[in-house]
Amino acid sequence: MGKSCEIKLLGAAPSHFVNRVQFVLNLKSIEYEFIDENLNCKSELLLTSNPVHKKVPVLIHANKPPILESLIIIEYLDEVYHDIHPILPSDPLERAHNRFWANYIDTKYFALFEELRRTPGQEGKKEVKKQLDEASELLEEVFVKSSNGKAYFGGDDVGYIDVVLGCFLAWIKFVEKLNKFKIFDEVRTPKLLEWTNRIWSHEALKDAICGSEALTNHYAMLQIKKP
Numbered sequence: 001m002g003k004s005c006e007i008k009l010l011g012a013a014p015s016h017f018v019n020r021v022q023f024v025l026n027l028k029s030i031e032y033e034f035i036d037e038n039l040n041c042k043s044e045l046l047l048t049s050n051p052v053h054k055k056v057p058v059l060i061h062a063n064k065p066p067i068l069e070s071l072i073i074i075e076y077l078d079e080v081y082h083d084i085h086p087i088l089p090s091d092p093l094e095r096a097h098n099r100f101w102a103n104y105i106d107t108k109y110f111a112l113f114e115e116l117r118r119t120p121g122q123e124g125k126k127e128v129k130k131q132l133d134e135a136s137e138l139l140e141e142v143f144v145k146s147s148n149g150k151a152y153f154g155g156d157d158v159g160y161i162d163v164v165l166g167c168f169l170a171w172i173k174f175v176e177k178l179n180k181f182k183i184f185d186e187v188r189t190p191k192l193l194e195w196t197n198r199i200w201s202h203e204a205l206k207d208a209i210c211g212s213e214a215l216t217n218h219y220a221m222l223q224i225k226k227p
Helices: 016-027 044-049 070-080 092-118 122-147 160-166 169-179 190-200 212-225
Strands: 007-011 033-036 058-061
Touching: 007 016, 007 044, 016 070, 016 160, 016 169, 044 058, 058 070, 070 092, 070 160, 092 122, 092 160, 092 169, 092 212, 122 160, 122 190, 160 190, 169 190, 169 212
Parallel strands: 007 033
Antiparallel strands: 007 058
């Protein structure tokens, strides 16, 4: 994007946390400048913008202090640009419900993928896969209740949980191929499988997801760093 944009996003293409911010920016048709960070050699801008965690994403909006953490960033964008494609529901109880499941996805569901990556041996991985199946079935129930028979977690259009989980789909597909098993399938999670196909083709998501080569390279880097 043009350098005159008042919004700058510090990120790295293989990060689904970065991708979810890009997804929201696209949904709201907000122009921004993407600053691609080399996570093996972090820029001074990143280190000074996020001195605590030194991680992406970081959103810089005009001359305001940097905004950190993907969920905080997308909620900030939703509040500032609330008239354009709101992603959080207006009802306080529904917002609380959305935030609970977003936290579950980030702290519990994604953690199982990291555990699968770190777990040696097929027997150990088999147990993690079982936990992933159970967690995916739970998310299937959440989708059925949240969508109320409509296309997305958010109902008729993409909402908060759609953004949070949707931007992890590239990694889910990568993990499925690598480990030769299905995370979402027709028997256990038929509605989520339909949702996956639907959101994967969403115009606002296409530019926010990196290709398989970048994921492969990033995964190889993670494996090298694995303790």
